[in-house]
Amino acid sequence: MRTIDVARGLWQGRAQARTNDMNLFFDIRVAVIAALDEMVSQGVLPAGLDYANVAVEPPRDPLHGDMATNAAMVLAKPAKAKPRDIAEGLAEKLAGDGRIVSADVAGPGFINLRLDPGVWAEVTRDVLKSGADYGRSALGQGVRVNVEFVSANPTGPMHVGHTRGAVFGDALASLLDFAGYDVTREYYINDGGAQVDVLARSAYERYREACGLEPAIREGLYPGDYLIPVGAAIKAKYGRELLEKPEEDWLAELREFATEQMMDMIRGDLASLGVKMDVFSSEKALYGTGRIEAALQRLEDLGLIYEGVLDPPKGKLPEDWEEREQTLFRSTQFGDDVDRPVKKSDGGWTYFAPDIAYHWTKIERGFDLLIDVFGADHGGYVKRMKAAVSALSEGKVTLDIKLVQLVKLFKNGEPFKMSKRAGTFVTLRDVVEQAGADVTRFHMLTRKNDAPLDFDFAKVLEQSKDNPVFYVQYAHARVCSVLRKAQEAGWDMSDARLAQAELPAPWHPAELELVKKIAEYPRLIEIAARASEPHRVAFYLFDLASDLHALWNRGNDVPELRFLQEGDEAASSAKIALARACAVVISSGLAILGVTPAEEMR
């Protein structure tokens, strides 16, 4: 698992930083560390121990207790003591904590903790009081992070591949935001290269078509229908005046015009998915400002630019390979495989050069952490980009690059090849219109970003239990349904009222399982944020929904477990408080994923 290096340092340094909300695992860990400190001051343990690896987590087997800590095993070696000995002493101290009913040493030195049932009531009340803020963390407090994602070329509509990057980047940004980071969502528009010339020429042909002439969509131009309205728009703006003019008279203007149109379309695509960028940065805007020259000058001042000749790649040689001296960035000094050219043979910049300048602007804007979300096909670009950021920031800013694996399309179980020419090009709009934004987003987050994703239209469109998003939304809808029924009975089921309900004691095992899962949420958020892995939220929600469904179903056999206790407002309030707490967490998690918490399934 990868982590954000910067965040790791901050995590350890800020271990005490947190919000006022309850984070049960965090709180108990504080108690464990306090107990350890006490043992140090009593001379039982040596001073100066590093507690960083001391964890308080759910035990693998619920029979072991409510929580477990590995403190004794982690500290055994540095403290030069036997794990069991440390564990015995630590367990004794922990048993004195009011929230802890028992602390038992088990296995190689685990300490299993059993918590007072009152703790679970406290968690439930806390969720109801904090509402959407429950689980919010101070993990990233004071860290400004820039998440650059999508950055699709402004030459056409977004396709399914972009969709995954968009969903992942957006969910990651939301997750980091929830974990306390100061997040900026950013899109880099590649509007400076040759591909926008191609776009302009393609649009020109559609313009001719709009004027009643036969378009000449030559090989190498973009044939897509999406340029037809662009051609019409050009005609509306310029009339027929461009028809007789040579390319050099209209190229620059149409480049800008068409790019604008494409970006409008892309913004629309993103909006249909529920993605909203904070900043759009233009590559072209860097040209002529001296930014690119300045960035490269800076690298040159650092002795990282030189004129040189690269060795040809090993293995099969490109057909047009010839030895050539070029302007190179010494990226090998930062772990890259070869130095990278920044100028083309025609004197223009390579794609890399403005990208260096662009990343420099991010550094200068004061971000502490940069995250780029790339498609896996850009994996070869990772090392040089990291090298550039490391060089320009003199190692002060970390660039973390998350690669998103490509999406494998299926239709009715058959692999489905996308091809612009064959017209089997599946756009983001196609997907969203057919499957809906919620389903698309959730499905794309049910896989780790670096694992390939199968996207089968038949399965994704199917509104069944095979579709995890329905399972999770269904759990939320069920709670809403119960609330509606309770309110029909004339009972006050506001969160404020529920937070004061007398909660069940003792708890039924099915209820306990649910409330324990709810208690894990803040910890899950921090784990997911530290790993930059929003898919963990999706998996957590599935588990949480599963616990709710399980409890619900128990109500079929055990009437006392039903959320609605006919004619008994007090008893119902207690049950519904728990259900509502679950719904609050589902809603919170779905918000991070950008999925609507359905109030009813229709």
Added chain:
RNA sequence: GCACCCAUAGCUCAGCUGGAUAGAGCGCUGCCCUCCGAAGGCAGAGGCCUCAGGUUCGAAUCCUGAUGGGUGCGCCA
């Protein structure tokens, strides 16, 4: 040839930054609707965590190598 990513149940995949008896969904077997929504639940079968070494109290997790797959490899972005 080199770099990056991946390899866990029949299939698709999780596995909480090294912990206890490795989990879920689908599929398979068997149960559960005069009962707050069965779009669901419960139980069961199913594993050499690709292979071989290494690190240590302890490895699916970290390191090295092998094998198999994906992606990329100067003047495209």
